[in-house]
Amino acid sequence: MGHPRVGLGVVNAVSSGLWAEVRREGVLRAQEYARGVAVAPTATVGPAAGSGTTIDFWPDTEIFETTRCSFAVLAERFRQVAFLNPGLSITLTDERPAGEARAVMFRHPDGVRDFVAALGAEAGSLLPQDVTAFEREDPRMAGTMEVAFLWSGSREERTHSFANSLATRQGGTHVDGFRDGVAAAVTAYAPRRG
Structure with missing residues (x-):
């Protein structure tokens, strides 16, 4: 049940x-x-x-x-x-x-930001809990997207994704798009910072 x-x-x-x-x-x-x-x-x-x-x-x-x-x-x-x-x-x-x-x-008043902070604490992260989070409404998808992430210092990625409040354990285009966006942002930022 x-x-x-x-x-x-x-x-x-x-x-x-x-x-x-x-x-x-x-x-x-x-x-x-x-x-x-x-x-x-x-x-x-x-x-x-x-x-x-x-x-x-x-x-x-x-x-x-x-x-x-x-x-x-x-x-x-x-x-x-x-x-x-x-x-x-x-x-x-x-x-x-x-x-x-x-x-x-x-x-949890801060929503997914609280979720990522809790996951970081549960994993025993030794780094400061600086969670990056944002929310965007886009008429093309007729909904709101919320993203939160934490740099953990680990080489291992832990991703929890949801669509319409349901876990998408196999990922999906929303996860692929997020990963591609983060990779593009880091790739553009790194050369400027040396």
Whole structure:
């Protein structure tokens, strides 16, 4: 459960039950589903502070052999999503076993810059953590591109790439273009600096 390429509609369809709450514009609305079908229309529950969405779901035992979700797998995915969406707060709460709940909140205001700094720290980089980052919106691609990188002093390259908040482990033209651009910039800069 929790494959990053499936949306809420799929999660709902393979859940024995799903409860959704949305806080927006001062109002709390909720809806309950059973095996992908709405039990009742969306209801206004009352006033709400702030904004956000809460989803509770129970994987359907008639579909899955095991319904035990991995806290570590979900935590890593939520961490990535928070890095890729600056300002977004995601809280993951595990209430298993009863009485031993654990929760973790992910929020990274500087987005991919924070992601690269965290990766550098995890790798034990001894160099200063001077992360270079920029963002560009381009109408040709109908979206925004964010890039952050860190010179680590290592000959080994570590690349993490994403498109539409999904990991692109095999790279792609966006990664090839970035590498070519960095190589061209360094090649042009180096002779001028001797």
